[in-house]
Amino acid sequence: MNNNVESIDLEEELYEHFKFEVPKGQAPLRIDKYLMSLIQNATRNKIQTAASEGNIFVNDAIVKSNYKVKAFDVVRVMLTHPPYENHIIPENIPLDIVYEDDTLLLINKQPGMVVHPGHGNYTGTLVHALAYHFDNLPMNSSERPGLVHRIDKDTSGLLVIAKTDAAMSHLAKQFEAKSSEREYVALVWGNVVADEGTIEGNVARHVKDRMQMAVFADPEIGKPAVTHYKVLERFGYVTLISCQLETGRTHQIRVHLKHIGHTLFNDERYGGHLILKGTTFTKYKQFIDNCFKILPRQALHAKTLGFVHPTTGEMMRFDTELPQDFQDCIEKWRGYSKTNLTEEGE
Missing domain, CATH: 3.30.2350.10 (Pseudouridine synthase)
Known part of the structure; x- marks a missing residue:
């Protein structure tokens, strides 16, 4: 077996924090350098530490920091605690609600607001605000409450939020079918x-x-x-x-x-x-x-x-x-x- 790769039992209590599929055309590159360019605020030292602790996987096998990624590799960073984004503590952040009924609501998102938690943005997002103002919003396919679609942090404007599972499914299909x-x-x-x-x-x-x-x-x-x-x-x-x-x-x-x-x-x-x-x-x-x-x-x-x-x-x-x-x-x-x-x- 390649001495840069080690087999692993994926049934350990590990949680996926990042997942990337290496695109076609990617030249061989050390995985620590590759992840540094991909994960915001990550340092090479942190990535190498994660690798030494057996937390970086390629195609479901642990790799060392000198492993060279290639096209179509599936890279995952797995840690022993859930991602912070899964811990949504409601925050009393004002929302500009354009329309609301029992099924959905329209929000005019202000520039500077991140839509959902992610690396480096664990508080102050639209999802935290929604958790404060609404109970039991349905989860989308990425386990994010209410979100049918998203816009970038510094883009302003309209977002539709689903309030029921049926609305989530119906609206998501419209976006997928390009009918919205x-x-x-x-x-x-x-x-x-x-x-x-x-x-x-x-x-x-x-x-x-x-x-x-x-x-x-x-x-x-x-x-x-x-x-x-x-x-x-x-x-x-x-x-x-x-x-x-x-x-x-x-x-x-x-x-x-x-x-x-x-x-x-x-x-x-x-x-x-x-x-x-x-x-x-x-x-x-x-x-x-x-x-x-x-x-x-x-x-x-x-x-x-x-x-x-x-x-x-x-x-x-x-x-x-x-x-x-x-x-x-x-x-x-x-x-x-x-x-x-x-x-x-x-």
Whole structure:
């Protein structure tokens, strides 16, 4: 047997904290380096300690820290205590409830709120708030109460929450069948030339930066993703667009827009916090810095959500206003584009 791999009885009292499938195309890489790039706030020392204690598995076998991962390996980090995310202590966090009945509720999530607990975010999430305000919410397939879908921490906007098992099943099937309606508003770098268009491309974890997603041409890598977009307003160096999701992959809008050269404004994870379009004038740099201060997050808002009500069969559509930080940033760009672009030669 490979001396970097050791068989194990998986009936021990161990709990899965992380699970990753190594994507096609991954070059051989030490597992400690691989997990460092994948797990937020993990250090190499912590990962090596976990390996020495027999807590890292590849394809259901314990591995040492010098094991080299390869494509399609299933990597799991198993510990002797349950993940903290399974210990949901209700927290009295205010919720902006747009609509509620006996079956479901619509929440307008504020930017900065994490939807569910995970590594580094064990308190203060939407799930903790839901646990405080509602009893006996149904569990989804990931054992998270009420959640039918999710949006990123710094994305604002609408989420539907199921209050019964029947509603959870009915709504989840709509999202899976792509019959729900989801419209986002985004501010992106660059002038989007076409008035409207469709972006298609499989989405999977980035091979080098595991905190990012990426678009792959190989149909065997990742999951299919389709985003339709339409230009709402142009400001020269940035464009305000509407995005309709046909699928709902992790970071789909963020990675699809970067793929076509229009990274979300102030999206730090994908490089949108840098000046990607514009001039070298000091005045312009100061203007961008001010915009980043006004909107200290990616410029993305889940504006509209539509679905068939699980009980009544009625088609329901909900719409929200852009948050104030987003509106203020747009107004600054609107003013800048009117007064500055002509003299800059645009």
